[in-house]
Amino acid sequence: MRKKIIINGKFLLAALEGMPRVGREITAGFDQLLDLPEYSNIKIEVVTPKGGAAQARYKNIELTEIGHFSGGPLWEQIDLPLYTKGAYCLNFTGTAPIIKRNGCVVVHDAQFRSTKQSHSLKSFVLYNMVTTCVSRRYKTIVTVSNYAKDEILNFKVTTRSDIHVVPNAVDHVLRFKVDPEVLEKYGLQQRGYALANSYIYAHKNVKTLLDAFSRLSADYPLVLFGSSRKAQYDDKGIVVPPNVKFLGRVSDEDLISLMAQSRMFLFPSTTEGFGLPPLEAMRLGTPTVTAKAGAMPENCGTGAIYADPFSVDDWATKIQALWHDDEERHRLSAAGLEVASRFQWQTSAKAYLDIILRDA
Numbered sequence: 323m324r325k326k327i328i329i330n331g332k333f334l335l336a337a338l339e340g341m342p343r344v345g346r347e348i349t350a351g352f353d354q355l356l357d358l359p360e361y362s363n364i365k366i367e368v369v370t371p372k373g374g375a376a377q378a379r380y381k382n383i384e385l386t387e388i389g390h391f392s393g394g395p396l397w398e399q400i401d402l403p404l405y406t407k408g409a410y411c412l413n414f415t416g417t418a419p420i421i422k423r424n425g426c427v428v429v430h431d432a433q434f435r436s437t438k439q440s441h442s443l444k445s446f447v448l449y450n451m452v453t454t455c456v457s458r459r460y461k462t463i464v465t466v467s468n469y470a471k472d473e474i475l476n477f478k479v480t481t482r483s484d485i486h487v488v489p490n491a492v493d494h495v496l497r498f499k500v501d502p503e504v505l506e507k508y509g510l511q512q513r514g515y516a517l518a519n520s521y522i523y524a525h526k527n528v529k530t531l532l533d534a535f536s537r538l539s540a541d542y543p544l545v546l547f548g549s550s551r552k553a554q555y556d557d558k559g560i561v562v563p564p565n566v567k568f569l570g571r572v573s574d575e576d577l578i579s580l581m582a583q584s585r586m587f588l589f590p591s592t593t594e595g596f597g598l599p600p601l602e603a604m605r606l607g608t609p610t611v612t613a614k615a616g617a618m619p620e621n622c623g624t625g626a627i628y629a630d631p632f633s634v635d636d637w638a639t640k641i642q643a644l645w646h647d648d649e650e651r652h653r654l655s656a657a658g659l660e661v662a663s664r665f666q667w668q669t670s671a672k673a674y675l676d677i678i679l680r681d682a
Contacts, residue, residue, distance in 0.1 A: 324365045325682050328406045330413040331370035331385070334377040335393055338574065340598070341430055344466075344490055345414035349383065351671025356382035361675065369405055371397045395448065410461075410682040412674075417452040418460065426462035426678060429453060429480075431595030432473040433525065440523040454479055462681045464674065466490050469617035470595035488673045489621065491665040492601045495578055500606075504579035508569055510545065516641065517584040517608075519599060520546035520568055522554050527590040527613065527631055529560050534637035536563040542645060544588075547572050547580065582606040586644055586651070589613065592631045597621055601665060604658030609651045611640055625661030627654065 333345035349368060355361050367384040370377075371393040375385040389401030395417075402411070403419035411418065411425035418427045433440060434449035457463055457480040464486045465471050471485050505512055518531055528546070532555070535544045544566045552568050555561075572580065581587060587603035587610045594616035603610045604625050612618045613631035627644065630636040644650060 326365045329368045331368040334374040341415040347667040353380040418456040427460045428464045432477040435477040437525040466596040467617040491667040492605045498578040500582040501579045513585045515543040515545045518588040520548035520550040522550040533634040537638045601662045605662035607655045609654040625658035
């Protein structure tokens with residue numbers, strides 16, 4: 323008899339970043355693995371809210387739209403469990419139907435407790451209620467790094483010892499061709515800027531970068547991509563120096579080209595359950611400076627330079643030194659590429675399936 327796995331496909335309606343990216347990539351990996359004889363006894367179905375089925379195509383996985391609700395907590399807590407009933411259900415984004423036990427929940431981090439100031443009241447309440455409950459009820463719990471596992475236990479999201487660790491991956495960046503014309507589109511020069519994310523959330527720690535670049539001249543441009551804009555920093559009284567440029571949201575294609583052609587990638591977060599962006603940059607051969615915090619030392623290893631997340635002097639010094647050291651940038655590019663090449667989605671997908679098959 324074939325084992326059936328139902329995937330909570332709400333991630334198909336979310337922006338392609340963070341947890342939704344993990345859901346998409348692992349599911350696509352499953353689709354390829356189902357061609358192999360050792361997985362021929364598995365049937366996988368992705369169940370989504372209305373509109374989700376148009377967002378993906380699979381060869382071996384069935385896509386089903388269900389429910390009266392358009393998504394969100396009501397769809398997940400009412401429509402999804404009514405459909406799945408007692409079947410094994412895999413949930414990639416930290417929440418899941420509370421009424422169920424038979425399944426897997428991926429808890430990416432404990433940030434809703436460790437960095438409360440980065441969460442809205444709605445998300446803080448949602449994750450504290452739902453994630454805490456399901457991480458104690460469900461048969462299988464997976465997280466993305468040893469650091470994340472320790473945080474989940476330290477902040478008592480759950481106290482169970484059987485949390486599996488399956489790393490994320492970054493080889494999706496290889497799907498896009500680096501386009502030199504993207505630089506002209508944004509008024510940039512090749513290797514003429516440092517790149518970082520603009521997120522204003524407290525734990526993303528962009529203020530430290532802004533303060534570091536305020537000590538550097540116009541010869542050191544910082545380019546920020548993402549949804550947060552200069553006006554949001556102005557509203558919080560955070561000074562944005564003149565050598566900083568905000569691009570806003572950019573497509574995946576443009577972001578890959580911007581990463582690959584930057585002088586360096588900077589990632590100052592004070593905590594991350596995994597830390598996809600620095601590894602993405604490393605996989606593209608971009609010299610990377612990241613905070614010595616969160617899961618970054620665990621995952622980036624010898625492929626990045628580390629700075630004290632709370633020291634503006636340390637960031638300014640290391641950015642300026644790396645900017646002018648061609649030999650070190652070439653060394654770091656090769657080292658980062660070697661480390662990041664180990665993180666492949668197909669490997670992660672196989673690890674998920676093997677864990678699930680033991681539990682389902």
